[in-house]
Amino acid sequence: MTTAVPVDFPDAALEAEVRDGLARVEEALTATAHPDDELLTEASRHLIVAGGKRFRAMLVLLAAQFGDPKDPRVIQAAVAIELTHLATLFHDDVMDEALVRRGHQSVNSRWNNSVAILTGDFLFAQASGILADLGPEAVRIQAETFSRLVTGQMAETVGLRPGQDPLDFYMYVITEKTGSLIATSGRFGALFSGAPAPVAERIAAACEQIGVAWQLSDDVIDIASDSSQSGKTPGTDLRQGVRTLPVLYALRSLAQSGTAQPGPVPSPADARLRWLLDEADLTDEALLAEALALLRGHDAMKESRADVLYWVHEARTSIGALPDVPARAAFLALCDFVEKRTG
Numbered sequence: 577m578t579t580a581v582p583v584d585f586p587d588a589a590l591e592a593e594v595r596d597g598l599a600r601v602e603e604a605l606t607a608t609a610h611p612d613d614e615l616l617t618e619a620s621r622h623l624i625v626a627g628g629k630r631f632r633a634m635l636v637l638l639a640a641q642f643g644d645p646k647d648p649r650v651i652q653a654a655v656a657i658e659l660t661h662l663a664t665l666f667h668d669d670v671m672d673e674a675l676v677r678r679g680h681q682s683v684n685s686r687w688n689n690s691v692a693i694l695t696g697d698f699l700f701a702q703a704s705g706i707l708a709d710l711g712p713e714a715v716r717i718q719a720e721t722f723s724r725l726v727t728g729q730m731a732e733t734v735g736l737r738p739g740q741d742p743l744d745f746y747m748y749v750i751t752e753k754t755g756s757l758i759a760t761s762g763r764f765g766a767l768f769s770g771a772p773a774p775v776a777e778r779i780a781a782a783c784e785q786i787g788v789a790w791q792l793s794d795d796v797i798d799i800a801s802d803s804s805q806s807g808k809t810p811g812t813d814l815r816q817g818v819r820t821l822p823v824l825y826a827l828r829s830l831a832q833s834g835t836a837q838p839g840p841v842p843s844p845a846d847a848r849l850r851w852l853l854d855e856a857d858l859t860d861e862a863l864l865a866e867a868l869a870l871l872r873g874h875d876a877m878k879e880s881r882a883d884v885l886y887w888v889h890e891a892r893t894s895i896g897a898l899p900d901v902p903a904r905a906a907f908l909a910l911c912d913f914v915e916k917r918t919g
Contacts, residue, residue, distance in 0.1 A: 583634070584909040586902045590641065597637040597651060598630055604655045605662075608702055619683050619695040620702075623662055632657045632761040639765025639779045641903030649768035652706050653714070657761050659703035660718070664725065664757075666696030710768065717767075721760040728752025742824050750791050751784065758787030775898060782894035786910060789887035793918040795820035796880050799871050800919055811864050819853075821883060825876035827853055845870055884918045 585591035605624045610616040636654035637645065670689045684692035707714040732749045736742060762783030766776035798813050799822050813820045819827070830850040852858070852867040871877065888911050895907045 583638075583906050583913070586905040586909075590902045590906065593641075593645060594634060594637045597645075597654065598633060600651050601630065601633045601654045601658060604651065605658060608659065608699070610698065615687075615691065616695060616698055619687060619691055620698055622683055622686070623665060630658060632661055632758060635758065635761040635783050636765035638903045638906055639762040639771070639776075639783070640769035641901055641906075642766055642775050642779065642899060643769025643771035645769055647769050649710055650765060652710060653764040653768045654761075656703040656706040656710075656714075656718070657757065657764060659699045659706070660722070661757060663696040663699035663703070664729075666692045666699070668729075670696075713767070714764070717760060717763060721756050724752045724756035728754070728756070742819070743821075743828065746819075746821065746824055747788075750788055754791050755784040755787045759784035778894050778897050782891045782898075782907060785887050785891035785894060786907075786914065789884050789891060789911075789914045792821055792880065792884045792887065793914050795822060796877065796884060796918050799823075799868060800877060811858070811868050814858050814867060815864055817858070822871055822874075822876045822880045823853060825879045826871060826874050829874070829876060845873075849874065881918055885915065888915050 585594070606621065608620055608624065610620070633654040636650065636657055640647070640650040666683055670684050670692050682692070683695055704715070704718070707718050728749050728751070731745070732753060736745050759780045763776050763780035766779045771779075795813070798810060798820065801810060814823065826849065830846055830853075849867065849870040852863060852870065856863045856867070858864045858867060892908060892911050895904060895911070898904045898907070
């Protein structure tokens with residue numbers, strides 16, 4: 577089942593057009609198959625039928641409103657973007673040794689890592705075939721996007737290098753690994769609807785900024801919200817040892833307060849939080865709950881929310897320079913949604 581990101585559409589006609597486009601994208605994704613390999617077909621459809629937001633496809637369709645949204649290349653581009661995104665999820669699950677994806681057993685756990693990797697490669701190939709039909713410019717943009725995506729993933733895999741600032745490193749990983757494909761979603765929608773080049777550039781910038789804001793918003797929600805509010809288990813990243821934005825801000829602050837330099841003496845709560853984040857086994861539910869409670873009261877949450885608002889502001893500025901069509905209001909509503917969900 578597909579669940580689109582909530583957007584306040586300014587008129588019923590735009591909403592109907594986007595929903596119709598998403599339905600056509602879904603049909604094309606479900607039809608993805610290998611004519612001679614039953615396992616490859618079953619594995620590739622496994623995650624497709626599990627559903628998802630189809631966030632990137634929606635951005636393609638919204639961006640197309642700045643040109644001719646009925647151009648048949650728009651749906652093709654949206655399908656290629658979603659296939660690329662799905663392929664990265666197959667590979668991510670192998671690297672993360674994930675057991676579940678979208679509430680279903682992951683392909684690597686249902687079959688094995690080799691099947692998951694090859695299925696991801698197959699989906700990349702399917703996307704490439706679509707893009708080849710769209711022309712050399714589409715192939716070039718996809719290649720550049722994929723290069724950024726892999727570079728971000730490689731940086732995350734290797735980790736911090738000596739002398740790198742953890743916060744700068746984290747933002748680099750997010751913009752390359754996550755923001756790049758979201759930016760290309762907007763660029764493809766504008767490009768293949770025939771929108772002017774300057775409009776395509778602004779939409780790509782706005783989509784990347786929205787994508788970064790969305791990821792940082794997820795970081796805040798993972799700490800700040802309980803499961804009844806977010807629908808997710810709080811502290812998932814902490815439990816897995818992933819240091820997201822609030823944790824990095826907290827660690828920076830705690831490190832500064834713990835130096836020999838003149839300044840305030842760390843409070844017992846700060847000393848305890850530093851131990852929890854640096855040394856404790858946060859798969860222990862009691863320790864995890866304690867870390868979450870201390871983080872929620874730390875200034876790191878204010879700093880993280882301020883970063884979300886910064887990226888939302890940047891996106892609004894980019895969107896404000898776009899032509900005044902109903903889709904512009906939809907993009908602005910998406911910015912409002914990211915801001916509100918962060919609290």
